[in-house]
Every structure is written in structure tokens, then in C-alpha cells.
Amino acid sequence: MSEEFKVEIVNPEKSFLVKDDVSEVVVPAFEGEMGILKDHISIISFLKPGIIKILSKSGDENYYVEDGIVEFKNNNLSILTSTIFNLADMDKSKQQDLLKQAEEEANKTDINDQSKYLADQKVEVLKTLN
Amino acid sequence: MASLDDLKKRIASVKSTQKITKAMKMVAAAKLRRAQESAEKGRPYSEKMNNVILNLSNGISDKENSPKLLSGTGQDKTHLCVVMTSDRGLCGGFNSNIIKKAKSYFAKILDEGKELKIITVGSKGNDQLKRVYGDKIIENISFKESKNANYFDADKVGKMVIEKFEAGEFDVCTIFYNQFKNVITQIPQAQQIVPLNNEGEENSSEESYEFEPDEDEILSNLLPKNISTQIFKAMLENSASEQGSRMSAMDNATRNAGEMVDKLTIEYNRSRQAAITKELIEIISGAESL
Numbered sequence: 001m002s003e004e005f006k007v008e009i010v011n012p013e014k015s016f017l018v019k020d021d022v023s024e025v026v027v028p029a030f031e032g033e034m035g036i037l038k039d040h041i042s043i044i045s046f047l048k049p050g051i052i053k054i055l056s057k058s059g060d061e062n063y064y065v066e067d068g069i070v071e072f073k074n075n076n077l078s079i080l081t082s083t084i085f086n087l088a089d090m091d092k093s094k095q096q097d098l099l100k101q102a103e104e105e106a107n108k109t110d111i112n113d114q115s116k117y118l119a120d121q122k123v124e125v126l127k128t129l130n
Numbered sequence: 131m132a133s134l135d136d137l138k139k140r141i142a143s144v145k146s147t148q149k150i151t152k153a154m155k156m157v158a159a160a161k162l163r164r165a166q167e168s169a170e171k172g173r174p175y176s177e178k179m180n181n182v183i184l185n186l187s188n189g190i191s192d193k194e195n196s197p198k199l200l201s202g203t204g205q206d207k208t209h210l211c212v213v214m215t216s217d218r219g220l221c222g223g224f225n226s227n228i229i230k231k232a233k234s235y236f237a238k239i240l241d242e243g244k245e246l247k248i249i250t251v252g253s254k255g256n257d258q259l260k261r262v263y264g265d266k267i268i269e270n271i272s273f274k275e276s277k278n279a280n281y282f283d284a285d286k287v288g289k290m291v292i293e294k295f296e297a298g299e300f301d302v303c304t305i306f307y308n309q310f311k312n313v314i315t316q317i318p319q320a321q322q323i324v325p326l327n328n329e330g331e332e333n334s335s336e337e338s339y340e341f342e343p344d345e346d347e348i349l350s351n352l353l354p355k356n357i358s359t360q361i362f363k364a365m366l367e368n369s370a371s372e373q374g375s376r377m378s379a380m381d382n383a384t385r386n387a388g389e390m391v392d393k394l395t396i397e398y399n400r401s402r403q404a405a406i407t408k409e410l411i412e413i414i415s416g417a418e419s420l
Contacts, residue, residue: 014171
């Protein structure tokens with residue numbers, strides 16, 4: 001029991017997921033993937049498009065996110081994100097839709113470097129899913 | 131006294147109005163439940179966001195160079211007001227309350243000789259404001275097509291605000307909306323979102339965070355999101371308030387219509403009786419004179 005902590009994912013519409021038997025969470029932080037275990041130091045970071053892996057007793061779960069912020073404090077991990085999908089619920093056509101959107105975005109010429117980088121990331125992650 | 135026929139018609143028309151208001155009340159009640167639910171569900175996000183920003187701004191090392199969205203431009207000349215109203219009428223004092231609040235604020239700004247710019251969200255607010263402040267309205271947004279308040283709409287408004295801020299078009303931004311308290315009480319609110327003021331919300335925890343990347347970079351990414359989040363929160367509160375306000379307004383209207391039908395029915399019966407009595411008198415006195 002001692003190796004578990006609580007994770008909460010919220011999006012603007014609702015509290016997306018609350019779990020309190022999590023042993024490890026891997027988040028796609030802005031400067032690379034970051035694994036969080038119990039008693040991690042308090043940290044705030046933000047996310048780039050990628051996969052959140054939640055490992056817990058009741059099974060592993062994977063979520064696709066496009067952006068967000070993570071805050072870890074007192075063994076509470078909060079993830080705020082505006083776009084999140086459970087990979088288990090995501091079928092091929094949904095993936096294709098997202099990929100198409102992301103590719104369109106990445107091919108735009110009038111965007112700045114940062115949004116270009118983010119769009120490229122999206123494409124990359126979505127391609128690996130397929 | 132109105133003729134019997136007229137009274138009959140009026141009763142029928144009031145009754146059909148009553149039917150409409152009753153139906154609207156039911157619809158509003160159903161929508162209210164959903165809107166209230168999503169307003170409550172949306173609260174954790176904006177609260178958490180607020181917390182994170184609070185922690186960040188406490189931890190920031192160089193206050194002088196903190197992002198402008200947090201500390202302001204250092205000036206107080208141009209005020210941008212985002213007035214959020216509904217797209218539909220027949221919801222009691224909902225829109226007028228926001229407008230009243232906004233107008234008193236506008237008057238204050240103009241009295242102080244500051245410049246005023248207005249963005250209206252929702253067509254009802256635009257209708258009411260354009261007569262007096264028509265030349266101040268720089269943008270009018272309406273989400274008639276979207277059924278429920280959603281984050282993408284809020285994000286659109288948020289991006290617009292940020293764009294204007296970066297172009298140096300205003301120094302202070304305030305949003306106006308109705309906060310949902312319960313079905314009969316909605317409180318018009320004026321909330322300043324740029325620069326962010328966290329007055330009275332001293333963070334007690336002295337815990338230090340590790341930041342990755344550094345504070346400034348996170349903050350400058352987070353603050354624009356926070357604006358969209360605050361606007362989204364306002365939209366959710368607003369839509370719950372709108373339905374609540376409509377429900378109580380329609381409830382009143384239904385009751386008033388009921389009273390009116392009762393009164394008209396009494397009047398109708400009286401005049402019918404009077405007509406019968408009159409006819410009887412005529413017949414009797416006619417018979418007597420023979």
C-alpha cells in the first residue's frame with residue numbers, strides 16, 4: 001500500500017479521472033518523458049502531445065493528451081488538460097481524424113515555431129499509435 | 131364592459147400564452163439541471179489552475195520581469211470589458227442585471243478619463259449596449275450555433291483577448307457575467323482577468339516546487355490558458371444562471387397568466403348573467419304592458 005499515490009485528471013468540462021491506487025505515472029513533459037513515483041519532489045511542469053501511462057494495481061491505462069499542466073504535491077498528482085482521450089476508447093477512425101487535423105496544422109506556413117513544434121509532435125505521436 | 135365574445139377571446143389567448151410559458155419553464159428546468167451539473171464539474175479545473183498559478187507566482191524569483199499578463203503593463207489607461215450575456219431573451223432580469231453592472235463600471239471608467247473598449251459575447255448584451263456605447267464596442271461574438279457552453283468557444287474569446295493584449299490595445303481586462311448561486315439568485319460579477327489579481331488569496335504553504343522548464347516559461351504558457359479557463363468558467367456560470375433565471379421568470383409568468391384567467395372568467399360569468407337578467411326583465415315588462 002505504501003507505494004501508491006493519488007492521481008487526478010481534470011479537463012475543463014469535468015473531473016476526468018480520479019484514482020488513488022497508482023504506483024507510477026509516466027507523463028510526456030515538455031522536456032522529455034517523466035516518470036513519477038511516490039514521494040517525488042513537488043513539481044510543476046507542462047505537457048507536450050503524447051501518451052500518459054498510468055500504472056496501478058487495477059491495471060494499466062494509457063491516455064493521449066495534446067497539452068496540459070502537471071502538478072505533483074504531497075503525493076497528489078494533478079493533471080490539467082484540455083484535450084484527453086483514453087486510448088482504449090479510441091478507434092482507428094478517431095486516430096485518423098486527429099492525425100489529419102494535426103498534419104494540416106503542421107503544414108501551415110503562417111504559424112510560429114512553437115506551435116509548429118507542437119503540431120509536429122502531435123503527428124509523430126499519432127503515427128506511432130497506428 | 132367588453133362584450134362576451136371579446137372576453138372569450140381574451141381568455142383563450144391568455145390560456146395559450148400560459149401553455150407556452152409553462153412549456154418554457156419545463157424546458158428551462160431540464161436545461162438548468164444539465165447546466166448546473168457542468169458548472170459544478172467545471173469548477174475543479176479552474177480552481178486547480180488558480181492554485182497552480184498562485185504557487186507559481188509566489189515562487190517566481192524576478193518579479194520585475196514577470197510576464198505582463200500577470201503583472202500588467204504598468205499602465206491603467208485603456209480598459210477592455212468583456213460583457214457576457216445570453217443569445218436569447220425571456221429570461222427575466224438576467225441580461226439587464228449584467229448590463230446594469232457593466233454600465234455603472236463603464237461610467238466610472240469614463241469619468242476617470244480612461245479609454246474604454248467593449249467586447250460583447252451574446253447578442254442580447256450587444257443589443258442593449260449598442261445604443262449608448264455603440265462606438266466603444268470593438269467586437270461582438272455570439273455562439274448561437276453551439277448548444278452548450280464548450281471550451282473551444284471560450285478559447286476563441288480568450289485568444290482574441292490575448293491577441294489584443296499583445297498588440298497593446300488595452301491595459302486592464304474585466305469580464306462581466308452572472309454567478310449562479312441558486313435558481314432565484316444570480317449575482318452579477320465583475321472579474322478582472324488581466325492583470326491577474328490574487329488579492330486576499332495569500333498562499334499559506336511554504337512548499338517550494340521544482341519547475342521544469344523554469345517558472346517564467348511555465349507562467350507565460352499558463353497565463354493565456356488561464357484566461358480561456360476563466361472565460362469558460364464565466365460561460366458555464368452564465369448558462370446555468372440563464373436557465374435558472376428563465377425558469378423563475380417563466381414560473382412567475384405562468385402564475386400571473388393563471389390569475390388573469392381567473393379574473394377574466396369571473397368577469398365573463400358576471401356579464402353573461404347580467405345579459406340574461408336584462409333579457410328576462412325585458413320579456414317580463416313586455417308581457418306586463420299587454
